[in-house]
Amino acid sequence: MAPSSWLDIASDSRFSLANIPFGIATFPNSEKPTVAVAIGDYALNLAVFALHDGFSQLAEIQAHVGVFDKQSLNGLAALGRSLSGAVRRYLQDIFRGDTPYPHLLKDNRELRNQCLVPLTQIRMHLPFHIGDFSDFYGGMNHAYNAGALFRGQNGALLPNYLHLPMAYHGRSSSIFVSGTAVRRPWGQIVEDITAAEKHPIFVPCRTMDFELELGCFVCGGNQPFDNISIKEAENNIFGFVLLNDWSARDIQRWEYVPLGPFNGKNFATTISAWVVLADALEPFRKPGMKHPGTLLPYLQEQREAFTYDLNLEVQLVSGSTKRKSTICSTNASDGLVWSFPQMLAHHTITGCTMRAGDLLGSGTISGETTSSLGCLLEQTLNGKRPIQLEGGEQRAWLEDGDEVILKAWAGNEMDGYVGFGDAAGVLLSAHKQIA
Amino acid sequence: MAPSSWLDIASDSRFSLANIPFGIATFPNSEKPTVAVAIGDYALNLAVFALHDGFSQLAEIQAHVGVFDKQSLNGLAALGRSLSGAVRRYLQDIFRGDTPYPHLLKDNRELRNQCLVPLTQIRMHLPFHIGDFSDFYGGMNHAYNAGALFRGQNGALLPNYLHLPMAYHGRSSSIFVSGTAVRRPWGQIVEDITAAEKHPIFVPCRTMDFELELGCFVCGGNQPFDNISIKEAENNIFGFVLLNDWSARDIQRWEYVPLGPFNGKNFATTISAWVVLADALEPFRKPGMKHPGTLLPYLQEQREAFTYDLNLEVQLVSGSTKRKSTICSTNASDGLVWSFPQMLAHHTITGCTMRAGDLLGSGTISGETTSSLGCLLEQTLNGKRPIQLEGGEQRAWLEDGDEVILKAWAGNEMDGYVGFGDAAGVLLSAHKQIA
Numbered sequence: 001m002a003p004s005s006w007l008d009i010a011s012d013s014r015f016s017l018a019n020i021p022f023g024i025a026t027f028p029n030s031e032k033p034t035v036a037v038a039i040g041d042y043a044l045n046l047a048v049f050a051l052h053d054g055f056s057q058l059a060e061i062q063a064h065v066g067v068f069d070k071q072s073l074n075g076l077a078a079l080g081r082s083l084s085g086a087v088r089r090y091l092q093d094i095f096r097g098d099t100p101y102p103h104l105l106k107d108n109r110e111l112r113n114q115c116l117v118p119l120t121q122i123r124m125h126l127p128f129h130i131g132d133f134s135d136f137y138g139g140m141n142h143a144y145n146a147g148a149l150f151r152g153q154n155g156a157l158l159p160n161y162l163h164l165p166m167a168y169h170g171r172s173s174s175i176f177v178s179g180t181a182v183r184r185p186w187g188q189i190v191e192d193i194t195a196a197e198k199h200p201i202f203v204p205c206r207t208m209d210f211e212l213e214l215g216c217f218v219c220g221g222n223q224p225f226d227n228i229s230i231k232e233a234e235n236n237i238f239g240f241v242l243l244n245d246w247s248a249r250d251i252q253r254w255e256y257v258p259l260g261p262f263n264g265k266n267f268a269t270t271i272s273a274w275v276v277l278a279d280a281l282e283p284f285r286k287p288g289m290k291h292p293g294t295l296l297p298y299l300q301e302q303r304e305a306f307t308y309d310l311n312l313e314v315q316l317v318s319g320s321t322k323r324k325s326t327i328c329s330t331n332a333s334d335g336l337v338w339s340f341p342q343m344l345a346h347h348t349i350t351g352c353t354m355r356a357g358d359l360l361g362s363g364t365i366s367g368e369t370t371s372s373l374g375c376l377l378e379q380t381l382n383g384k385r386p387i388q389l390e391g392g393e394q395r396a397w398l399e400d401g402d403e404v405i406l407k408a409w410a411g412n413e414m415d416g417y418v419g420f421g422d423a424a425g426v427l428l429s430a431h432k433q434i435a
Numbered sequence: 436m437a438p439s440s441w442l443d444i445a446s447d448s449r450f451s452l453a454n455i456p457f458g459i460a461t462f463p464n465s466e467k468p469t470v471a472v473a474i475g476d477y478a479l480n481l482a483v484f485a486l487h488d489g490f491s492q493l494a495e496i497q498a499h500v501g502v503f504d505k506q507s508l509n510g511l512a513a514l515g516r517s518l519s520g521a522v523r524r525y526l527q528d529i530f531r532g533d534t535p536y537p538h539l540l541k542d543n544r545e546l547r548n549q550c551l552v553p554l555t556q557i558r559m560h561l562p563f564h565i566g567d568f569s570d571f572y573g574g575m576n577h578a579y580n581a582g583a584l585f586r587g588q589n590g591a592l593l594p595n596y597l598h599l600p601m602a603y604h605g606r607s608s609s610i611f612v613s614g615t616a617v618r619r620p621w622g623q624i625v626e627d628i629t630a631a632e633k634h635p636i637f638v639p640c641r642t643m644d645f646e647l648e649l650g651c652f653v654c655g656g657n658q659p660f661d662n663i664s665i666k667e668a669e670n671n672i673f674g675f676v677l678l679n680d681w682s683a684r685d686i687q688r689w690e691y692v693p694l695g696p697f698n699g700k701n702f703a704t705t706i707s708a709w710v711v712l713a714d715a716l717e718p719f720r721k722p723g724m725k726h727p728g729t730l731l732p733y734l735q736e737q738r739e740a741f742t743y744d745l746n747l748e749v750q751l752v753s754g755s756t757k758r759k760s761t762i763c764s765t766n767a768s769d770g771l772v773w774s775f776p777q778m779l780a781h782h783t784i785t786g787c788t789m790r791a792g793d794l795l796g797s798g799t800i801s802g803e804t805t806s807s808l809g810c811l812l813e814q815t816l817n818g819k820r821p822i823q824l825e826g827g828e829q830r831a832w833l834e835d836g837d838e839v840i841l842k843a844w845a846g847n848e849m850d851g852y853v854g855f856g857d858a859a860g861v862l863l864s865a866h867k868q869i870a
Contacts, residue, residue, distance in 0.1 A: 168694040169604040173788040183660035185785035225618035259603040260695020267785040350620035350702035353608040
């Protein structure tokens with residue numbers, strides 16, 4: 001049973017006392033975004049809280065309270081996982097019904113009025129200045145299904161997939177916070193990709209897709225040309241967001257050999273605004289899919305429970321009917337064969353530098369049933385088997401005006417939910433023409 | 436005949452009055468890097484020059500002189516190509532023998548002593564905070580040669596190569612300024628990549644290579660989901676550097692299908708410190724290789740002279756003999772079939788956002804003769820035909836202690852050279868073991 005709070009937190013709130021996710025928010029009567037945490041239906045402005053000695057009972061943060069008055073979480077993350085974890089636990093203490101420090105917030109009505117604000121009154125921003133974004137391919141069901149659709153079943157899983165967590169470097173300039181509308185891109189496509197003569201045409205993407213992924217923000221941690229070992233990797237993970245790697249399948253298919261996805265992916269990636277700390281997900285550790293290969297020692301996971309019992313859902317709000325359909329329900333433990341520590345260990349094994357705020361995408365998380373597949377490419381078999389929406393509509397691919405909403409939560413009403421913010425975005429129609 | 440300067444500039448200086456490249460330098464008696472230009476054997480500290488009203492005769496920069504007191508060129512570049520071009524022309528006026536403003540620097544001995552410092556006394560840094568780095572594949576000879584070595588001659592040039600300037604997103608955290616030593620990476624390799632059963636081993640890279648490329652820094656220019664048309668592209672180019680895309684061929688070969696190069700490239704990219712403005716290269720425009728395909732309108736170059744008559748050279752200083760060999764001599768116009776405006780137009784055609792300081796790599800520039808090939812993979816036919824070095828040594832691949840130095844210059848003694856800074860780096864031995 002979770003400890004209760006003096007703050008009124010609904011039992012079904014995704015931001016229970018067990019959660020305390022971090023984000024960057026603009027508060028009313030303020031122009032500058034600051035660091036915030038979410039609790040129940042409220043956000044706590046940590047810059048204002050710190051200014052009024054709210055952190056006076058947490059000795060180890062005293063020299064660093066400047067990190068709360070920043071427009072990104074990079075400074076906080078760079079302090080390391082143990083210090084951000086201590087801040088979270090301290091804030092849990094602040095909000096407990098039996099808080100040892102009632103004078104700091106609970107009984108300080110003036111400060112509460114200043115720094116504790118309904119979520120409806122704040123505006124969220126990207127949580128990090130993201131230096132580099134790398135998108136992995138850690139979901140084996142997705143890798144197999146997508147490979148079969150792009151290359152046929154014989155070439156579905158390439159031999160290297162069983163030995164290394166593969167990834168492509170993504171684009172950080174086009175990562176948007178939840179709520180940002182995304183515009184359908186133009187690009188080169190080849191209508192008959194199997195024809196001997198390929199004649200690309202220039203049109204708006206016809207096969208717009210989403211991808212259900214987890215994003216992992218790192219604390220940084222290695223100097224150039226050093227690595228982060230799999231043992232150290234957990235300590236270099238700050239927390240998690242939902243990530244929609246919008247994909248223009250027709251553009252991707254024509255361009256991706258041999259250098260990988262480029263224009264098919266680089267126009268937009270949507271992430272949720274609140275970063276759920278790795279510490280908050282610890283109680284939900286769970287064994288995942290068993291990796292079918294024999295791994296080199298630098299990739300061997302330390303624990304069987306390398307993933308989380310985290311429910312994932314994709315909702316589609318039809319642009320024409322405005323009705324909402326749940327088009328995917330799965331679990332983080334159902335599709336990933338590679339863990340984030342393995343990804344981080346592999347990414348840095350060459351000495352590649354990680355900086356606080358760098359983002360790793362998990363790759364699309366797909367379960368084994370149709371309703372648990374994490375993108376339309378797989379759900380519709382590359383457009384051939386449209387899915388049914390509430391109200392009788394069908395979708396082979398996303399249509400203009402459709403909104404895609406990713407959701408995630410662990411826990412239950414008894415112990416409190418550890419929920420993510422949504423990663424939502426409406427698909428706008430393509431520009432009428434391109435100059 | 437170039438105008439002469441009151442400053443003593445050697446006729447063979449790469450930093451003639453016709454050049455004026457920009458960079459970020461730490462000057463003696465200063466802790467903070469600032470914006471600088473190079474001229475002859477000197478660097479001018481633009482922050483100090485601006486502080487003492489050095490820019491008083493350039494009206495359009497008055498509101499923006501703060502950009503010179505920064506630790507990156509991002510602010511200057513974001514002002515747009517025409518304003519950075521105006522600053523360059525103004526500085527040329529400042530240094531001309533018949534300068535219209537002798538009181539600003541020429542006759543102001545005290546200020547000259549403060550802000551005009553020998554290059555040997557300054558320390559150079561990365562010129563930009565690089566948000567995103569995209570590495571193209573614009574050299575058709577290289578694409579053909581590398582493709583033939585990786586996939587055989589039939590699959591050498593894939594059909595899409597003729598229709599679009601392909602690229603992969605690179606890693607910005609591991610871009611280093613010239614002079615930074617680079618460490619040989621560890622990674623997964625498969626010794627017999629053609630065997631039916633692939634058994635990766637974990638070893639230091641055995642086939643270390645360089646790649647001779649041009650880098651292009653952009654001014655930014657588009658809002659999310661808008662594009663930069665090929666007509667507008669020139670105006671969004673700030674300037675150029677040399678770029679060595681260090682490559683671990685054995686790691687790359689095992690990992691690169693289907694998502695492209697990742698660990699084979701992400702440990703290090705070296706760039707030259709001084710950014711040669713696009714304006715400075717305008718007099719050296721030259722037609723390049725004719726593109727063999729029929730291009731979609733959005734990719735059609737406006738002018739035949741889409742590249743530059745820019746001499747390129749690779750020197751290798753042997754780690755064991757310390758003797759220097761010139762192992763590649765080519766020209767920017769000899770290998771590239773895609774121009775930077777085409778790359779920029781393609782990259783943004785989806786609406787992908789460009790930010791000031793984003794970096795585009797050209798791809799390896801290889802001519803047609805052996806001595807004009809821009810990487811060892813091609814020169815040695817994947818290690819099978821070692822090259823000869825001065826002093827009788829051979830190289831199939833780079834050895835520990837070898838230094839690779841890229842050089843570039845346009846112009847001549849009469850009109851003044853427009854030379855690049857070197858992009859140099861020593862290859863350190865791999866870590867003895869990886870924890």
